[in-house]
Amino acid sequence: MQDTPKGLRLHIGIYGRRNVGKSSLLNALTRQTVSIVSATPGTTTDPVEKTMEMAPIGPVVFIDTAGIDDTGDLGLMRSDRTRQMFDRTDLALVASEGDVWGDYERDLVAAFRERKIPVIAVLTKGDETPVAQTVRQSLLAEGIESAAVCSTDGRGIDALRALMARMAPEHAISQPALLADLVPAGGLVIFVVPIDLGAPKGRLILPQVQAIRDILDGDAMCMVVKERELRPALDRLTQPPDLVVCDSQVVLKAAADTPPGIPLTTFSILMARFKGELETLARGAAVIETLAPGDRVLVAEACTHHPLADDIGRVKIPRWLRQYAGGNIHIDTFAGKDMPADLSGYRLIIHCGGCVITRGHMLGRMHAAAAAGVPMTNYGLAISLTQGVLHRALGPFPAAQEAFDSIPRG
Amino acid sequence: MQDTPKGLRLHIGIYGRRNVGKSSLLNALTRQTVSIVSATPGTTTDPVEKTMEMAPIGPVVFIDTAGIDDTGDLGLMRSDRTRQMFDRTDLALVASEGDVWGDYERDLVAAFRERKIPVIAVLTKGDETPVAQTVRQSLLAEGIESAAVCSTDGRGIDALRALMARMAPEHAISQPALLADLVPAGGLVIFVVPIDLGAPKGRLILPQVQAIRDILDGDAMCMVVKERELRPALDRLTQPPDLVVCDSQVVLKAAADTPPGIPLTTFSILMARFKGELETLARGAAVIETLAPGDRVLVAEACTHHPLADDIGRVKIPRWLRQYAGGNIHIDTFAGKDMPADLSGYRLIIHCGGCVITRGHMLGRMHAAAAAGVPMTNYGLAISLTQGVLHRALGPFPAAQEAFDSIPRG
Known part of the structure; x- marks a missing residue:
């Protein structure tokens, strides 16, 4: 991953006035999984860029906007230096303490939207204040996504990361090969x-x-x-x-x-790697072999198709799981755009292939599951597992095969 | 063609009151190319069906509606016998003399539209009368296609046939295999x-x-x-x-x-057979070798795409034609839904592959060209011809290869 060329990394800019907590936000976003690979001082005209790993997106570049005057002077937003930063930004975070959302923030958001750069408003004081709640509601009404976070205790950071994965332009997320x-x-x-x-x-x-x-x-x-x-x-x-x-x-x-x-594999396994993290999904598939009567499993689908008579998510997978566990498994089914907020209590999430959602969106879901400590796999891997051939079908992907084999069975 | 199963033939019903010229219309529609293959008297409950060949659609079945009372009694439209005929109809012609378009005709049209059966209003007295013109305009306003014909002298019949090919449901036109x-x-x-x-x-x-x-x-x-x-x-x-x-x-x-x-062929040749009549197009391709300076050629495209720098229709084909003819060829370019009404004066029409239009629509265009006595070919065949390999690429289709070879060259 350290060799990912910069051009393939998502470039994230955290914008906002001085002292709204941009540095703390950056630290909070990257704390758990980050190693600072390099902090390249730019040439005199290049903004400083920090190359990092950030779950769930992977390799990213943070554009250091601390170098510019961020006192909130609107005039500076038209400077060459600022324009240059805008041009490099794939995803913009506009940070504010929440109780101050004024012309400066609005102009920033408008500037990104004009350039078709996805933008997230980040309120850095959590959403406890009524003012911040009002701000978020009016942002929502304008179609602007927002997140409320607390950088010190980490509240809201996972949700923000998942939102960032979902909002990131697909082309800017480094994409593994299909095959x-x-x-x-x-x-x-x-x-x-x-x-x-x-x-x-x-x-x-x-x-x-x-x-x-x-x-x-x-x-x-x-x-x-x-x-x-x-x-x-x-x-x-x-x-x-x-x-x-x-x-x-x-x-x-x-x-x-x-x-x-x-070597043999399946289209589902190729797509699982293409759309998400194959090792994580392989580890999740192995959990099926450890299910016990009474366990709770979430079957999640990205789209709301009309269920078929022998629907894979609603009929086939529940039947297989019960056969594996040798008893009743409590299965919740969920279909749609937003995963349930509370994933606690599930032993496993079995997701569809996610053909209608982006890699970013899927990574966001995988991250949400990981943050809740719930293993995740998908339909295709589950099918090969129940046929007894998943170990072989993971053969072309040794790391995923090893992850699958590493789960202790009974 | 005589072996085409009935189920694959387009079933056409000519409906209308008594004495509006339904039989003359049927004769005019099928005169040039028809041989009555069979006139099966139906069982007592089956409507009589007449199996025929009709350009440009090919094998069709005319449902003989003469057996029902067609005095214009609306009540009869609800009879079992009439419903049975409606159910068999893939394409309905509602004939009227044009100066009488009343509740009976309107109810018929509504009944077909309710069943999602395409319907064409046919005014059998041509459109010379002001009344008929008013009728056609009000039909147009309701989105109902109409044709004005004169069955005795054949005026409007070719246009009606082309319209029928275009309106016929794709599934009901017998479709050759792709490969x-x-x-x-x-x-x-x-x-x-x-x-x-x-x-x-x-x-x-x-x-x-x-x-x-x-x-x-x-x-x-x-x-x-x-x-x-x-x-x-x-x-x-x-x-x-x-x-x-x-x-x-x-x-x-x-x-x-x-x-x-x-054996070797091209995707274009497969699609030419799938979408139109390969023999006709092969014969048309051979005409390119006989072009002489001063000839007029129509380059026709079904869609209005933005022309590319080395656009095949606007740049490449004109260049090849001039090289072949050893002098200037007058080329008109046309793009869009309706071919020019006047095709006279062209030595050849070179059409695009027609990927955006149906087989019925393409057959309609080929028929219009044939009716005007103008040969037609398409881009793909023209490319293989200019590369000197069309004879070989037609090898899998002996009849088309023979048609191509049969055109006398210089």
Whole structure:
């Protein structure tokens, strides 16, 4: 992670008047997981930038705005130096003590919105004061996201971090490869794609298309076959493929048909790495094997689709969990944009693949779960686990496989 | 075509009061190209159906509504027999002499619209009368398509046929296969997909996705490679593929890299067959080789995209045509929903692939060109022609290849 090029790191600027607690906020945001990698003094014209790791986003750059006069002089907002900082900002925090939200703050927010830079208003005195509550309500009415934090005791900091992950522009969050890194240039992948009745006519689902494209972008080749054609496809090749990727639904058959020497994984596992943190999700999957009757599990979906007859989240997963635990598991189902605020008491969160939400949004959810001490996994990993092939399907990702194996079972 | 199952034929009902010219209209619609394949007298409860060929749609079934009382009695519209006819209708024509458009016609139109059956009002006395013109205007205001025809001299009939093709529900027009018919079950196709700078990130274009899916639906397998990987892909196979399909942009390299014994075609040619009549378009492509200085060519696009710097329709094709003709070609460019009404004077129409319009719409345009005696081809075929490989790329389609070869050159 320390090698992440600066251009791929999210650039965060904390703006605000002097003495509103910008430095304390920075410390609070980065305290738990941060190591200051470098504090590069800029050239005379460059703003100073601090390269750090911040959960849940990962590698970020904080733009040090302490160098400019931040007395609240609106005229300075038009200076070249300020404009230069604005241009580098991917995500802006405008800090205020909450009881002072005036023209300076409003002008800052307007300047970011004009540049289409996402902005979060951060009230640094918590939201105990009625004034701060009024400010937050009027911000909400204008469509401006806000957070109330206390940098000293850390209240609200986790929520702010999750909000930052969600608001960060997708392109500015460093994105792992989908699968091109697993296959050498000139290599060959076989994609195993079941065509079931639910598959839309004349289409492939997006992860399949993304995977094909990623392989082409990586100067490699792919075969696309239905599960029944996997064996004939292997027979038609003069040398084994570098990787087989199958839909989770057919992982058992694909694993049986793919000789042990050939790496195998699933689209769900690729997407889990692409959208979140695979190691965390692998560790969470192992928790399924440790569930005991009476445990509480949250099944969470990012979108509110109409449940199907054999809905995976509402029917299949609950059935599997009860089979694993050998008794009743208390399952709460949740679908929609905002996760329940109180995650305490759950032994595990099983999330959908999150195809409708961004990586930032998913990282925010994973962070919220981690902050509450609740392991998290996803549907795809859970399916491979219940089929008994998750260890093999994590083979191409040794760190995640190790994380999965490391959970003590019974 | 005579073997097209009835279920795949467009079912057209001509409704209207007695003596408004329904039979003459049917004769006029089917006169030029029709052979009555069968006139099945229905069972006592079945409406009589007449199976025919009608340009530009192809195989259709006319539902004979002459058997019901069509005196204009509204009560009869609720009878079981009428409902049964409504249920079978994919496209409804409501005929009227034009000077009588009353409650009966309005109720018919409302009944079809309620069932989401497309409906066309046909005024059988042409539009010479002021009354008919008023009727058409008020229909237009209600969003009801209309046509004015004269069944005796054929005026307006071509326009009505083109309108019928455009209004017909896509599913009811018999659709040729994209490519599954070219590859046996268990067979293998290689798709050659260039990834150029214009390709959207993380995606494949729709024809490529449709082609992959069609192969999977046909129990066959495919490889997807960039043009540079075609040779290594061929080398990795224990036996040659059944077909190579490439993007038109790389057809020259793909043709060079594919041994002569392996059939080769382009996505554009597949889409030309899927969206229109490949033989007609192949014949039109050959006309490019016969262009002479001073000829007029219409370049037609279905959508109004922002022209690119080396826009294929506005820059590349005009340049190629002038090179072929060895002198100036007068080129009109047209983009949008409705083709110019007057096509006379053009030696050739070169149409885009029509990705934004339906097969019915494209057939309507081809029919309009044919009715004006102007050959038509499309961008993809024109590209392969100018690369000198269209004859080979038409190899999988012997009738189209023969049509292409049959045009006398110089």
